[in-house]
Amino acid sequence: MSGWGDAIRHEWDLDPAFLTVNHGSYGATPRSVLAAQREWQGRMEAQPVRFFGREAPAALRAAAARLAPILGAEGDDLVFVENATVGCNAVLRSLDFSPGDEILVLSHGYGAVVKAARYVASRAGARVVEARVPFPRPDDDAVVAAVAGAITRRTRLAVLDHVTSASALVLPLRRLADVCRAGGVPVLADGAHGPGNLDLDVPATGADWYVGNCHKWLCAPKGCGFLWAAPARQAGLHPVTISHGYGQGFVAEFDWTGTRDMSAYLAVTAALDFHERLGGPALRARNRALAAEGAALLAGRLGTETGSGNGATNAMGLVRLPLAGDPSRALAFRERLLDAGTDAPVNAIDGDIWLRVSAQAYNTRADYERLADLVERAL
Numbered sequence: 001m002s003g004w005g006d007a008i009r010h011e012w013d014l015d016p017a018f019l020t021v022n023h024g025s026y027g028a029t030p031r032s033v034l035a036a037q038r039e040w041q042g043r044m045e046a047q048p049v050r051f052f053g054r055e056a057p058a059a060l061r062a063a064a065a066r067l068a069p070i071l072g073a074e075g076d077d078l079v080f081v082e083n084a085t086v087g088c089n090a091v092l093r094s095l096d097f098s099p100g101d102e103i104l105v106l107s108h109g110y111g112a113v114v115k116a117a118r119y120v121a122s123r124a125g126a127r128v129v130e131a132r133v134p135f136p137r138p139d140d141d142a143v144v145a146a147v148a149g150a151i152t153r154r155t156r157l158a159v160l161d162h163v164t165s166a167s168a169l170v171l172p173l174r175r176l177a178d179v180c181r182a183g184g185v186p187v188l189a190d191g192a193h194g195p196g197n198l199d200l201d202v203p204a205t206g207a208d209w210y211v212g213n214c215h216k217w218l219c220a221p222k223g224c225g226f227l228w229a230a231p232a233r234q235a236g237l238h239p240v241t242i243s244h245g246y247g248q249g250f251v252a253e254f255d256w257t258g259t260r261d262m263s264a265y266l267a268v269t270a271a272l273d274f275h276e277r278l279g280g281p282a283l284r285a286r287n288r289a290l291a292a293e294g295a296a297l298l299a300g301r302l303g304t305e306t307g308s309g310n311g312a313t314n315a316m317g318l319v320r321l322p323l324a325g326d327p328s329r330a331l332a333f334r335e336r337l338l339d340a341g342t343d344a345p346v347n348a349i350d351g352d353i354w355l356r357v358s359a360q361a362y363n364t365r366a367d368y369e370r371l372a373d374l375v376e377r378a379l
Contacts, residue, residue, distance in 0.1 A: 004286060005364040008278065012362055019342035021294070021371055023360040024168075024193060024316050027216040029271075036270030037221045040263035052259070059266050060255050066269045067214070067226065072201030078228050079239075079254030080265040084192035085112045086240060087211030087227035088159065090254075091188050092120045094237045095157060099125030102154045104147070104185070106171075107132040108164040108349075113190055117159055129155070133169070135350055136307040136320070140172040147176050151183045158185050162205070163193035166347040168316035168356050169308050170198070177206030186233070193217065195226075196275055197315045199284060208233045217287075217315060217360070220271035221264035227254070278361050287315035290359035294368035295319050298357065301372040302379075307354055315359050321346070322379065323353040336378045342371055 011030045014020050020028065029037075040059075044051045065075035081087045097103070103117045107130050114128070121128050131150035134142045147158070158180045162173050177187045189207035194200055196217030202210045210228045214220035229237055234250035245252040275283065295306045295317025307318030323333065327348045334346040345356045355375065357368060 004278070004283070004361050009362040011274075014362065017341065019367060019370055019374065021357050021359075021363065021367055022343040022345055023363075024165075024216060024356065024358040025343075025345060026222065027213075027219055028360070028362075029215070029221050030219055030274050033219060033221060033267055033270045033274055037263045037267040040266045041261065044261070044263065056262055056266075057255060060262065061251075063266050063268050064226075066272060070200065070218075070272065070275075071195065071212075071226075071228065072203060073228055076251060077231060077234070078226050079251060080262075080268075081211070081225045081227050081239070081254070082223045083215070083225040084190055084211040084213050085110070085116065087209075087225060088113045088188060088190060089116050089240050090227060090238065091209045091211075092116055092157075092159075093240065095120075097121065097124035097126040097156060100154055101126035101156045102129045102152060103127075104129050104131060104150055104155050104158040104180075106130070106147075106159075106161055106164070108135070108167050108169065109159065109161055110165045110190055110192065113159060126156070133164070133167075133171075135167060135169075136305065136318070138169065138308075140175065143171055144175050144179055148179045148183075151180065151185055155183065155185045157188060159188045159190060160207075162189055162191040162210075163197065163314055163316070165192065166345070166356065167307055167349055167354070168314065168318045170313045173205045173207065181206065192225075193314065193316070197284065197287070199281060202228050203230070209237075214268050214271060215264070217284075218268070218271050218275055219360075220268045224264040224268055224271075283361060284315070287359045287361070287363075288313065290363060290365070291315045291317040291357060293365060294357045294359060294363075294371075297365070297368045298355070298372050298375065301376065307349075317357050317359075319355050319357065321353045321355055321375070324351055325353055329353065333378065337374065340374045340378055342374050344371060344375075 064078045068075040131147045186208040189210040191212040195212045214224040215222045241257040243257045245256045298319045304320040330346045330348040330353045
């Protein structure tokens with residue numbers, strides 16, 4: 001499809017005066033998807049008992065069946081959760097740990113998920129072990145070696161990111177899962193940035209559980225994520241909230257956890273329609289290329305470097321700022337950029353400060369030229 005960039009921007013309610021180059025944090029939901037969500041909300045409010053008792057169960061399963069193909073999965077192996085962090089919590093809290101056990105995480109792991117692992121470990125007398133990801137521009141062999149070197153006979157679970165959040169790295173998940181499996185360690189994959197960004201075959205990643213967000217790159221409404229579990233890992237897996245479905249199996253437990261607005265889940269079908277209308281695989285490839293181009297442009301203007309090379313690996317890119325410091329300095333600079341009218345996240349990684357850019361259908365090269373101007377002024 002040729003209608004990307006300025007030709008498609010009207011599909012979103014984005015503030016035209018604000019430079020949006022951070023689709024990766026929360027996504028942005030198109031007007032057509034929001035309309036579908038409102039339609040589901042209207043059906044819910046028209047007759048709540050009929051909706052929750054008769055319509056919602058079948059509609060949830062139909063939405064899961066529609067989502068499954070883009071993940072290379074089966075609908076009955078998928079359940080909806082509010083976001084990837086909730087899915088990770090469900091897995092972590094469903095497992096039994098003993099004193100001295102270890103949960104392996106990555107040094108570039110998502111903060112909320114790492115905290116959930118620490119919480120679960122602390123209650124059992126277990127501990128969290130961190131495998132350090134080489135950075136910047138890590139070699140896949142080095143990443144695999146880092147994880148392999150952190151596995152011990154006490155490792156009971158590995159929590160591995162498919163795409164790291166702050167550093168925007170696509171990690172060799174299949175190779176990492178193979179290393180873990182060789183050591184008898186099950187894998188929980190945090191794929192928050194996977195759907196609509198990468199070309200996915202979730203079962204082929206080798207993970208035992210895979211969580212993802214649909215409100216980011218698939219442009220579903222906020223609060224739409226999923227948890228996939230390999231069939232052999234579904235027994236004993238429970239949602240964070242135990243409710244009436246307890247004891248009735250994986251799908252039944254997660255599909256009903258109490259009275260909630262399910263419209264974000266059900267509108268995922270409209271989000272998939274929108275994603276496909278914009279090109280599906282072609283859009284994903286275009287976004288990856290644009291993110292790499294934007295990161296290279298910004299690094300060239302600043303005379304610095306990119307964090308993951310110049311290859312088009314995913315729809316986010318990382319650029320080192322000519323600054324050094326700790327998270328407080330990174331946060332202060334991000335606030336300066338917000339005041340200047342843009343939303344690029346800034347993080348301190350290994351003593352340097354890095355800026356992350358995203359690329360979605362509405363972005364163009366001109367956005368990153370404008371971003372470079374704003375960054376230079378802010379510096």
